[in-house]
Amino acid sequence: MRHTTQKQREEKHKEPADAGARGPPPSQWINHRTAIENFALTLKTTAQMLQVFGARLATTELPTGVLPTEDLLMAHTRQRDKLQDELKLLGKQGTTLLSCMREPVTKPPASKPNPSELENAATMERLLVQLAETEEAFSQFWSEHHLKFHQCLQLQQFEHNFCKVKLALDNLLEEEAEFTGVGDSGMHVEQLLKEHKKLEEKAQESLDKAQLLALVGDQLVQSRHYAADSIRPRCVELRCLRDDFVNENQRKDDLLGKALELHRQLETVSRWCEAGIYLLASQAVDKCQSREGVDIALNDIDFFSQPKI
Template identity: 30%
Template sequence: MLRTFQGYWNSYSTLVNEKDYTEDIERMKASATAIAASLTEFGKTLRETELPNDADSTARILELQTAEKMAIKEEFKIAVRKGFTLLKSVRQLDKKPTPEQLSPTRLHNVTAIERMLVQLEETERSFDSFWTKHERRLRYCLELRQFEDSFRKLQAAFARHMLYLEEHREVGNCTEKALHLAEQHRQYTEGAMEEVEASRNLKKAGEDLINSNEAELSGSLEPKCEELERMAAALTSALERRGDCLKRSATMHEQIAQANAWCTRGADLLASGMSDFTNPNPGTSLTALDEFIEEGNHLNIEFLKDTTSPMNQLLLLTTIETSTLLNLIEERIGDIRRMSLAKRDQLNKLHLQKPPPVQIVTPEKKSKKNSKTEVSNME
């Protein structure tokens, strides 16, 4: 009887334990069902997500959906961990038992748990694949919106630079002023070229986005990349023209200063003792005048009036006074050169002219002549 009671008790205990496992399995099923419902709702949200037109909204959506995805992944992790714990409890063995080691009920429970774990794994894998595609699309959209924001900022910056160059056309009225403006422009160019470099980097980023096989979103990128290249080239060219113009202005004023100094020295030279035709050393004056004329031949004013040079055209158009000043300097140089050449011809003739013969009177003839004069006076 005792043996019968023990057998009955063991059978009852087994039924109780298996009933407990059944409840755990039902809870696991309920958990899996809840995860599936969350996935269905979340998947619908992802599919219906409209891509924003600005970077901030896109980043916010990506952040929120990533957080929700991580929460679902945590639910998967908890469900799988509980499932393996339950599976181990149902088996009551550390290693996977053979079917012969399990009762029919326990074998059924183990099979049910294993099937749910496999389904959870497959569902999670499918979800990961779907999320990867969605996240890639969101991140591409974010990069695209960031590209567009950067493009607009650079576009505005280039417009400001071009306006600055249009408003700053002064070339200086002397060498020192031109050099000062050139240094200011050099410093300004350093800052502007940083944005030129940024535009080139942004163009490279745009080309990478074009090559990422998201044709649906990348349609507007190619024109913007071309515009970035055009703006960078236009600004670089304008900065170079401004710098060259200021250098040419400094050179021009330096040449004008040299020409003025030469003309002033020439006027002084012509007004000095060189105009004295009785100068006993005309050769010395001629040498000095030749050196002066040769120095004038090295003046380089004519090249500044070469209208075939685009830089000269820009310089002459920049200020009317520049063109007028060059005309006056050229006229003055011509006058001094003509007078110097005329004076040179006169000095050369004077230098080549033979002096008159000198009559030599001997002392004897002079004494006789004096004696005759004295006799005549006495008579």
């Protein structure tokens, strides 16, 4: 039988000098490396998807209608939200994986980090930095794309509303131009004033829309919209059309008001003349045969001719 020496027994129970730096079990290291490779592959695949999506957005032509633009922008937003959710989920997975690598379950409390653990953690950190850079680049690209399409939609909505409001103002100016007469009697002028008032009430909604749309255009110009040079003259035109109608409406209203006052004065004079004719015709001839009768008749006529205050 072979006897074990004292030295051999001591070496058998002696702890290695670098026991504190002993790495994790091979199975755990393999799991971490596999997880890193899977994460890196998923990150690469996601980045490629973002590139494809970005290239498609960059080559998309701006639609020519409000509804097509809204539909396309909503579709792009849904795709962007889906990719962004995948990036967030990937970030959470990577953070969890890095945490596991930094605090292995099997690590003794007093042990020191192992080079293989540090290498895995460093690799994972680099991948998370790459993920963050990818996210930031995609976010910047999306902001520019969304701004371009959003401004396109704003322009189309402005142009659509501009055409509607301009048509309404043009029609109102045409109706205003039809009020050419001033009436041949007080009743006729009063009827014209009522019709003119109805036109003014009818026009108020379009006038308000024109004013509001011009303000919207001003805001678009101030926000440095890419089509500011075409929006600005539209705002000027809206205000000119609105002012043209308001000024012409006020002019016609003043004219009809003066015509009504003139007809009322003419009617008053006409009634006075009729009353004077009646007064003269009602004087009895026999009353004028005496001095007293003549004086009475003259006094009646003089009183009638005096201005009534």
